[in-house]
Amino acid sequence: MNAIPQRNVQAGETSSAGFLDSVDQNFRHAMTFLDLPEGLSERIMQCNSTYTVRFGVRLRGRMYSFIGWRSVHSEHCEPVKGGIRYASNADAEEVEALAALMTLKCSLVDVPFGGSKGALKIDPREWTPQELERITRRFTQELNKRGLIGPGVNVPAPDIGTGEREMAWMMDEFRRANPTDVINARACVTGKPLSKGGIAGRTEATGRGVQFAIQSYLRDPRTAGLNGKRDLKGAAIIVQGFGNVGYHAAKFVSEEDGARVTIVAERDGYVANADGLAIEALKQHHIKTGSILGFEDATSFAGDMTGIAQPCDVLIPAAMENAIHAGNADRIKANLVVEAANGPITFEADKVLRTRGITVLPDLYVNAGGVVVSYFEWVKNLTHIPFGLMERRRRERRNQTIAMALERMTGKEFPADIRDEFLEGGAEIDLVRSGLEDVMRSTWTRIADLIEQQPELGDYRTAAYVASIRQIADAYEAIGI
16 A cells, blocks of 8 residues: 555544544654654555455345445554544544554554454444344455454454454354364454453553553653643543543542542533543443443533633543644643543644644553553463463462561561552552553653654653664564565
8 A cells, every 4th residue: 555645634624534634744744853764664655454344234124335445554563452442433444543642652562462343333223232243244254254363463452332242242253253263263353341251451441541651750750740740630621532441540539649530521512520520430421321421429511622721730631632722722722632442532633732832642552552452462462371370379478478577577467458469469450550650651662762862852651652663663674574
């Protein structure tokens, strides 16, 4: 496939074409700081292949036709990895842009995958669970026929409109279609339920990664911090999007870091409470009513799309791409914008925010938690050993020995609550969270070190792109491309 052509992005554009343009322009901007061999930059930018699949499923007494895509951006490292979304507005250009981001994301956090992405043009709310299962299984058959799913070639994961349920269906269909590869079949997708080979902490992973990204930024003395502070205690936060990522990010920063989530915005409006929203109660209201509006402990603004433009310390766009564009960037009133979604800020809007002195933590770093924990799940499925199985009891006995020695030396007993926590060997979710935090912290150090060494990069997004592309270039050169 040819390199992505440049287009003129109109102010306020929110189409997938604008998203693809933003990714392309960020690529090109980062390339100006890299001295790559002639032709290699174009090779890295190009999307290797995009497959369009069309298939029919007999439902409700008639045949329905569906269209889907799976894009493979780069195979410098295999297998390739990326989510599959179910959305009525999905198209090939959006999928290609998301696949490119996956390549960059995996490279940045040093996860050994190339980038891929997929989508099915469907509104899952229009179909029953039984119908969705049949559609998903047929889609999986089409991907399998083209070699676009498998533990060693292409590993899908959940995205917008999909979750554990869809991944379990896909894994089961892959096993049925490949009876000679059943031993590793569970590794054909990640984000599965625990009962089907999933891993503890995968559902919360992207939101947890958002929390770790903010913490890493604030704790780094080289950064501006947040109004002179190095933590989120008392900070006013606006979250746009209350799906899996937005909910978990809001929950963790409010319940664990002491922040006030003052506004949650969705497609039908926003809810606000200056003292901070009760996130878990809001989630239950959302599940019960299908909307965040009408939540009793907040003021509702139905049909009002200006939630992200209200004053706050931190803005977390966690919905769709292009949420902040040239038409509204000058109205953003946050000190720090944390990109929990993929591509929520267009290239032009990013320039406006930088000019206004607003710091942006980029998507390819902030929302990498999902692919990091997906990597953990993939490894677990291939090794067939749960994390902690070989170490947990040994660690408990070691900690018990340390506790007994301290008690003998001091003549005092450990308080019961502290002793229990100290002796705990660590469950799988503890190890997953620890591993994710380590990756997010070390990746932040990599970004911050680079911008310290090359201040001309100017912003964290450019630094992240440069670090990622440089590693991809090294991989291509190592294999003789």
